[in-house]
Amino acid sequence: MEVKTVSFIGLGALGILFAHHLTKRLPRDNVRIIADENRIKKYQSEGVYCNGKRCNFNYMSPEDECEPADLLIFSVKINGLREAIHSVKNQVGENTIILSALNGITSEAIIGETYGMDNILYCVAQGMDAVKVGNKLTYHNMGMLVFGDKKPGNISEKTKIVADFFEKTGLPYHVDTNMSKRLWGKFMLNVGVNQTVAVYKSNYGEIQKDGPARDMMIAAMKEVIAISKKEGVYLTEEDLQYWLDVLGTLSPNGKPSMAQDVEARRYSEVELFAGTVLEYGKKHGIATPVNQELYDRILEIESEY
Known part of the structure; x- marks a missing residue:
């Protein structure tokens, strides 16, 4: 398996930062931004900007039917997590790998209550200094995603698949064996x-x-x-x-x-x-x-x- 399609739920600082990066390196339809219809209309009319450039995002509503994503990244805040879990149900399939870039130490377990823990990799976003004001994001340091398996010392095939994808797309990352x-x-x-x-x-x-x-x-x-x-x-x-x-x-x-x-x-x-x-x-x-x-x-x- 290799990652070809990526879905994001949450267009805060991290969602914009990493989705914008991947959109420039993959076919537009292969990077999906999941949002409700009202948010999509707002994003399309007002635009979403990253370091002064308008993002060319591919928006999908939770109701849109599609093939499951190969990689799903949660980038919402904790108070929106449970709604987000429900919103991405059409994006999740048997082989969908899930990363949570949320703050705190509980989001993986909460996501696992619905989708199981087998396809969830533990993840933190670090090193970015992004500031989002309204629909505009600016940053100096992009930072990176650090991820790996729950089991210490283990590097699973899923971790290798995501690492290979980030390597090919130039997204800064690090694999940690003590997540x-x-x-x-x-x-x-x-x-x-x-x-x-x-x-x-x-x-x-x-x-x-x-x-x-x-x-x-x-x-x-x-x-x-x-x-x-x-x-x-x-x-x-x-x-x-x-x-x-x-x-x-x-x-x-x-x-x-x-x-x-x-x-x-x-x-x-x-x-x-x-x-x-x-x-x-x-x-x-x-x-x-x-x-x-x-x-x-x-x-x-x-x-x-």
Whole structure:
């Protein structure tokens, strides 16, 4: 098997970024953007732009009948995941490989409740500094998709198939044989970066330099390290430094998704980040005061919408 058709559900920053890249390298009909009729009309009338260029996307509604996609990529936010799972039912067949580029550590299991875990590869998107304002996306660093099997040390045929496809299409990627640790590491980064920049209403530059924002970010991340050890993942200070190094590569003027949500007065994924940390902290009897502060401050911001 080889990947010839790709379907995306979710045209946020990641959906636009990677779908635009693939649309330029594959026949137009082979890259499908799944959206409801109202969204499609809006996308077609107003356009969707990536670094100033209008995207030539092939839109399909959930009701459209078609051959199943070879690869399906979820790029929605967590609060839209269950609707998205239902919307892609016509895209999923026996051999469809599924990647979830969602934040957090739970989306694969949620998708697996409907489509099973056999064809799901674990995935994180990292290193991009994309900013989406309205229907326009801009980025300096494209970042990459890191993916692999749930079982540590394993590289399955499905992983090889996706790696070969990304290699042929020039989409930046990395295969990781310890995806549980990678997922928790990206979760740790999001807990620190997304929430701190949102609270400070700033950008990556604010936490790339020494100061109270960076201190808060690192303290929030260290609470995730403590929890991870109780969950059998065992993040370390070396993992913390790895993700701080990733953060250092981003454009100082870029902003994470939660900061963009606050700026646009949208409700954020705070429950996915601090909410999850507080839940695990309570479960294991671990104090999480920094995430509690972040949680409270973000809810306070959102209460003013």
